[in-house]
Amino acid sequence: MLLNRFETAMMNNAARAFVQKHYEARKLERLGGSVRGRHVLEVGCGRGLGVEILLDRFGAASVDAFDLDPRMVELSRARLAPRGDRVKVWQGSVTSIRADDASYDAVFDFGIIHHVPAWRDALSEIFRVLRPGGRLFAEEVLAKFVCHPLWRRVLDHPQHDRFDRKAFAQALGAAGFELRVSDELWGDFAWFVADKPSAA
Numbered sequence: 001m002l003l004n005r006f007e008t009a010m011m012n013n014a015a016r017a018f019v020q021k022h023y024e025a026r027k028l029e030r031l032g033g034s035v036r037g038r039h040v041l042e043v044g045c046g047r048g049l050g051v052e053i054l055l056d057r058f059g060a061a062s063v064d065a066f067d068l069d070p071r072m073v074e075l076s077r078a079r080l081a082p083r084g085d086r087v088k089v090w091q092g093s094v095t096s097i098r099a100d101d102a103s104y105d106a107v108f109d110f111g112i113i114h115h116v117p118a119w120r121d122a123l124s125e126i127f128r129v130l131r132p133g134g135r136l137f138a139e140e141v142l143a144k145f146v147c148h149p150l151w152r153r154v155l156d157h158p159q160h161d162r163f164d165r166k167a168f169a170q171a172l173g174a175a176g177f178e179l180r181v182s183d184e185l186w187g188d189f190a191w192f193v194a195d196k197p198s199a200a
Helices: 005-011 014-032 049-056 070-086 119-129 149-154 165-175
Strands: 039-043 062-067 087-091 104-110 130-141 178-185 189-195
Touching: 014 049, 014 104, 014 130, 014 178, 014 189, 039 049, 039 119, 049 062, 049 070, 049 087, 049 104, 062 070, 070 087, 104 119, 119 130, 119 165, 130 165, 165 178, 165 189
Parallel strands: 039 062, 039 104, 062 087, 104 130
Antiparallel strands: 130 189, 178 189
8 A cells, every 4th residue: 555645755764764763673672583694575665774774774785665655666776876786675465465485584674564455465475475483563553543534634544453462473373483573662653573484
């Protein structure tokens, strides 16, 4: 689902970049560790800030990334061009990832899955493209926020079958993941680190 103008502005400004760099990324790193030297995927890359964080803070050797919005893909490509062949960006959907099975050591979701109507399909696709022993790092917006009357007026989020922290954790298990840790803020936002079993 594409972001509307208001949310595009919310997600592409200096304040959002500061929070993503100095709070959200730090939180995920504390919960799940680094991905030093690994081949990583970011789902819903926006303008490319997350890819920079994965390279610079998490230590990824290379990052593939995609976004549903072709405008964001072009912004990402321009921003990340100096990174050379360490980065690959394309237009795509998290419910149909253009990658082979077991392609990635880690997958990062910086608040994308709550935009997806068939969000359980997104988890299944992420599980598919992770190698056995690979790790999902997810930061998500929960139903309490998504369905709040104020935010419903300005944000275009799916309203049916939204998840809270417990439902997302259960869906991770149903997709085959082993949940390692999760945390929550105000019942509105949550973080999850989950692994694809080595025997998968």
